[in-house]
Amino acid sequence: MESALPFVAAKAVPGIDPAAYHDPEIFRAEEERVFRHAWIFAGFTDELARPNDYLTRRVGGLDVLVQNFDGELRGFRNVCTHRFAMIHRAPRGNGMLRCGYHGWTFDRDGVPYGIPGNEANFGLDREGRCGRALTPVAVGVCGRFVFLRVAAEGPDLGDWLGVYADVLRHASEIFVRPFDERSMEWAANWKMGVESVLEVYHADLTHPTTFRKLVKGDWRCDYDGAHSRGVTGVSDKSARWWDGVSERLGFRPSPILRDYDHLHIFPNLEIGFTRGAVMSVQTYDPLGPDRCALNLRLFLADPDGDSGKGGPAARRLIEEGARDLNVALLREDQEASELAFRGCRQTGRPALLGQNEERIQQFHAVWRGMMEV
Ligand code: FES
Ligand SMILES: [Fe+2]
Structure with a gap:
C-alpha cells in the first residue's frame, strides 16, 4: 500500500468556535457545505447485491436513496416528482422504485415510466416524463463500501479517499x-x-x-x-x-x-x-x-x-x-x-x-x- 502524507502537528492550538457544535444556523450551513459536498458512506455492496435492492439515507438534511438496477447502482433524491412523497420509506429493502402515494414508478434514469392514469389526467409524453425525472445523487464504490454525494460536481471517490482507498479495498477482502x-x-x-x-x-x-x-x-x-x-x-x-x-x-x-x-x-x-x-x-x-x-x-x-x-x-x-x-x-x-x-x-x-x-x-x-x- 502507498503510504500517506506526514503531518506536522502544532502544539496547543485552539479548536473551532464552541458555537459550531450547537448553533442551528451553523448546523444548517454544515449540512449544505460539508454533508452535501462530501462523499458520505451509505452501506455495503452486499446490501445492494440483487436487482431492486435499495438503501435510503438522510444526507445533509435531504432524503436520498441508492438502488440496484440490473446490477448497476444508481442514486437519487428520495422525493417523488409528482407531489413530494418519500418514495422508499424503509432504511433498506427490495422493490421497484415506485412511490407509495399514487404509484408513479421510476426507471434507472429516474424517469417516471409508469404513471397511473397518465393519458386521461396528465398526458405526459416522453419529453414530459423526462421533465419529471428524479434528481440524481452520485454513487461511488470502493471495495464493499458504498458512498453517496449529493452535489453534482466534485472529486471522484478514488481521489477523495486518496491512499486510504487501498485500506478500504483490503478490508473488503478480509471482512x-x-x-x-x-x-x-x-x-x-x-x-x-x-x-x-x-x-x-x-x-x-x-x-x-x-x-x-x-x-x-x-x-x-x-x-x-x-x-x-x-x-x-x-x-x-x-x-x-x-x-x-x-x-x-x-x-x-x-x-x-x-x-x-x-x-x-x-x-x-x-x-x-x-x-x-x-x-x-x-x-x-x-x-x-x-x-x-x-x-x-x-x-x-x-x-x-x-x-x-x-x-x-x-x-x-x-x-x-x-x-x-x-x-x-x-x-x-x-x-x-x-x-x-x-x-x-x-x-x-x-x-x-x-x-x-x-x-x-x-x-x-x-x-x-x-x-x-
Ligand atoms: S406523490 Fe408520488 S406518486 Fe404521487
Ligand atoms: Fe473512546
Whole structure:
C-alpha cells in the first residue's frame, strides 16, 4: 500500500468556535457545505447485491436513496416528482422504485415510466416524463463500501479517499459480513462523537478497563486529503488472545493491519481494526445540532462464517465478547461526549488541542476549509 502524507502537528492550538457544535444556523450551513459536498458512506455492496435492492439515507438534511438496477447502482433524491412523497420509506429493502402515494414508478434514469392514469389526467409524453425525472445523487464504490454525494460536481471517490482507498479495498477482502449492527442515539453534536475516536489521550481515564487494556497507548498518525489514520500497538496480552482465536477458529486476519489501526474518512465514517481480526465500522450521523446517531457494525475476519473451523458456538462466544466490549467502550465515549456537549453550550472559549490531539486539529482544519470560516 502507498503510504500517506506526514503531518506536522502544532502544539496547543485552539479548536473551532464552541458555537459550531450547537448553533442551528451553523448546523444548517454544515449540512449544505460539508454533508452535501462530501462523499458520505451509505452501506455495503452486499446490501445492494440483487436487482431492486435499495438503501435510503438522510444526507445533509435531504432524503436520498441508492438502488440496484440490473446490477448497476444508481442514486437519487428520495422525493417523488409528482407531489413530494418519500418514495422508499424503509432504511433498506427490495422493490421497484415506485412511490407509495399514487404509484408513479421510476426507471434507472429516474424517469417516471409508469404513471397511473397518465393519458386521461396528465398526458405526459416522453419529453414530459423526462421533465419529471428524479434528481440524481452520485454513487461511488470502493471495495464493499458504498458512498453517496449529493452535489453534482466534485472529486471522484478514488481521489477523495486518496491512499486510504487501498485500506478500504483490503478490508473488503478480509471482512465480509457484519455479525452485529446497532444504532445508538447520543445527546451530542456529531462532531463530538467523531472527536472522541480521533485520539487515545482519553483512554486512561475514560476507558480504564476497556479500550485501555487493549492497546499500548503509543500513537502514530498520518493524513491524506480530508482524512486521517491513527495507529497504536495492541497490548501483548490482547495480541496473543486474538492470534489464538484466529488460529483456533480459522480466521484469516489481515497480515497488514496488525495493530489497532483507526481510519477517519471525513466527515463521519470511523473504522477501527484490532489485530487484523476485528473491524468496527461507525458513522456519527447528525440528527440535529444537539443529537446524533451512532451507527455501528462489527465484523470478524472469518470469511467462512458459521461453517468455519471451531463451529458456530465458539464463534458466537467471540462475537459476544467483541460486541460487549465495543458497546461498553462506546457507552463510555457517549457519556464523555454528552457532557462535553453540555459544556460547549456554556462557553465562548474554544477548546485547546494538544499535539496528541493532532487528528482533531486536522479535522477542524478540514471542517473550517469546507465551511469557509
Ligand atoms: S406523490 Fe408520488 S406518486 Fe404521487
Ligand atoms: Fe473512546
